[in-house]
Amino acid sequence: MSDHHHHSEGCHSAGCHHGVPSTPQQVRSLRIALVFIASFSIAELWVSFHTNSLSLMADAGHMACDVGAIALSLWAASQSQPDVQSGRRADxxxxxxxxxxxxxxGVLLLIVSGWLGWEAIEHLRSLPTEILSQPVAITAAVGLGMNGLNAYLLHSHADDNLNMRGAFLHMVADASSCLGVLIGAVLIANYQWYWADGVVSGAIALLITSSAIPLIRQSWSTLNPKALPTN
Structure with a gap:
């Protein structure tokens, strides 16, 4: 995640322009990401119910939340295109x-991370008798590849557009959580460490929080120029 913090810090310089209008390429990338995560979150949720995996269910919930978040980003990007802006009010x-x-x-990310943290604690208090690790691992691996592709599509737009950076961070958080689910499934398959499922869920919550806070602070600073510096 150090790369994302680097983006956050670098955007305080004069070379970063978060107010530039969105481009058709950015809108297209968001549309592709939206279709991917909407489809996969449904499949992931179904698998989680049949495998007793909280970490997979948590990731499915995170991705379902991202469907709304990316849809919002898509709307904002569509509305901020030059041809749309030319017909809008000046304010x-x-x-x-x-x-x-x-x-x-950013706020949605914090809400999801809070829910994941709570569920992780409850999961560790009452471990399930069995978690079907193989389908969990396969699903997580597919999700890792899909979210990695989405992050790649959005990365080139993330430096000069705050909205696109928010969408990019959603994809990175999703990819990272899929990686965590995959690692947890491997540990369960090889060592029967069922507690790893809850630990991974908690780690996902911390990861999401670390992405959300800088995004919230910077976007709030943009909306309120007289607010305290985000450094």
Missing amino acids: INPERLNAIAALVN
């Missing part, structure tokens, strides 16, 4: 639209 600008979408994305 609505791309910078505010992108910052509002990024702020909502």
Whole structure:
């Protein structure tokens, strides 16, 4: 995640322009990401119910939340395109639209991380008798590849657009959580460490929080220029 913090820090320099209008390429990338995560979150949720895996269910819930978040980012990006902006009121600008979408994305991430943390604690208190690790591992591996592709598509747009960076961070958090689920499934398959499922869920919650807080602070600073510095 150090790369993302680097983005956050670098965007305080004069070379970063979060208020630039969105491009058709950015809108297209968001549409692709939205279709992928909407389809996969349904499949992942179904598998989680049949495998007793909280970490997989947590990731499915995270991705379901991301469906709404990416849809919001897509709307903001569509509205901030130059051809759309030319017909809008002068008091609505791309910078505010992108910052509002990024702020909502950050808040949604915090809500999801809080729920995951709570469920992880409850899961560790009452471990399931069995977790079907093989389908969990396969599903997590597919999710890792899909979210990695989404992150790749959005990465080139993440430096100069705050809304796109919020969407990019969602994809990175999803990819990282899929990796955690995959590692947990391997530990369960080889060592019967069922507690790993809860630990992975807690780690996912911490990861999401670490992504959300800088995004919230920077988007809030953009909406409120007189607010305290985000450094």
